């Protein structure tokens with residue numbers, strides 16, 4: 563086991579014995595024994611029915627589950643043409659390391675296509691495999707999922723990942739961190755070549771890393787309609803903290819790296835959605851939301867992270883925030899949220915404030931934005947709430963020229979700070 567690989571040697575030997583595959587289906591997991599059986603069964607059936615005659619390998623890349631997850635996958639009966647392999651990946655624990663191992667197997671088996679699907683899915687059907695892999699066999703490099711999700715699900719997607727991907731890189735990929743993707747062997751090779759595997763990409767940063775890399779470096783991207791996504795969704799008011807920090811650090815880090823790319827992008831274009839016609843209307847399963855907790859986190863942020871807000875934001879944004887924190891129903895309106903995200907992204911790259919502290923300080927503001935969104939969407943169906951997400955992302959596009967100007971002239975107070983990352987000013 564060495565730093566340059568997430569495949570333990572013994573696993574690499576088992577992979578080599580498989581020789582060649584046309585398609586690899588990878589499932590990252592960590593204690594998912596209650597749901598992974600259905601996912602593995604759907605994946606295996608999908609490989610056999612959508613791609614008869616092709617050789618498929620079903621992989622479970624597991625993070626040392628203690629609930630028998632790997633055994634559940636290995637117990638699946640497999641259709642002809644499908645083999646399975648379950649193993650514990652090496653490296654930093656996290657979803658990204660699990661996917662890194664899957665990329666390595668894809669390359670080792672010289673597969674044309676790879677599909678990854680989350681192990682907590684309860685809405686996966688065999689046809690998802692055809693939908694996610696089919697376009698790769700036609701020459702696309704990356705297939706993003708396109709599903710209907712409950713209005714309180716996917717809050718990181720809706721408030722940051724989708725609007726920034728769209729406004730900065732110009733492609734309207736609606737689910738950039740959906741978790742269920744199809745991609746080419748060539749793109750897997752490209753992912754592996756990046757020196758990111760000791761960063762948050764090894765954890766929950768991996769999805770936005772995959773999508774952004776595909777959008778920026780390939781552009782051969784399409785979306786696959788999948789219907790509803792039902793998974794073990796978490797209340798956005800409860801346990802999204804670490805995931806938020808890992809996703810945002812990765813996203814912001816790529817903004818720093820790809821400055822030359824996004825500065826040359828104006829507007830955005832839609833990305834084709836394949837297979838929407840044969841998916842009927844679906845109603846996603848309810849996701850609970852604890853608005854009070856979100857509001858408390860937003861208010862508490864003023865006390866604990868306020869000094870960082872002050873270092874990053876201008877006077878106008880700060881006094882607007884103070885008024886909101888003090889109001890009856892605290893929450894962040896979309897236009898202020900957009901200014902804040904751009905302000906934090908710029909500060910992150912320009913480096914007057916410690917990066918970990920910045921991302922930590924953005925989290926309560928994000929909570930304030932979700933609280934306001936929940937209020938705005940209170941009487942809306944999930945489909946209707948989609949219009950709010952759309953309107954917010956258009957705001958990101960409209961304010962992008964302002965962001966570019968601010969970036970270039972460095973007017974923010976953060977620019978007056980000291981050397982990059984020197985000042986460690988954590989939220990208290």
Ligand SMILES: Nc1nc2c(ncn2[C@@H]2O[C@H](COP(=O)(O)OP(=O)(O)OP(=O)(O)O)[C@@H](O)[C@H]2O)c(=O)[nH]1
Pocket residue numbers: 589590591592593594623624625655656657660679680681682716740741793794795796802805
């Ligand atoms: N191997 C491995 N897999 C992980 C780890 N953490 C998460 N995963 C897997 O990554 C996938 C996505 O994780 P989830 O916790 O469902 O995250 P999510 O659906 O993106 O986010 P939520 O909206 O918060 O549910 C699942 O298949 C998990 O089993 C880990 O530490 N190791």
Ligand SMILES: [Mg+2]
Pocket residue numbers: 680682793794795
């Ligand atoms: Mg999930």
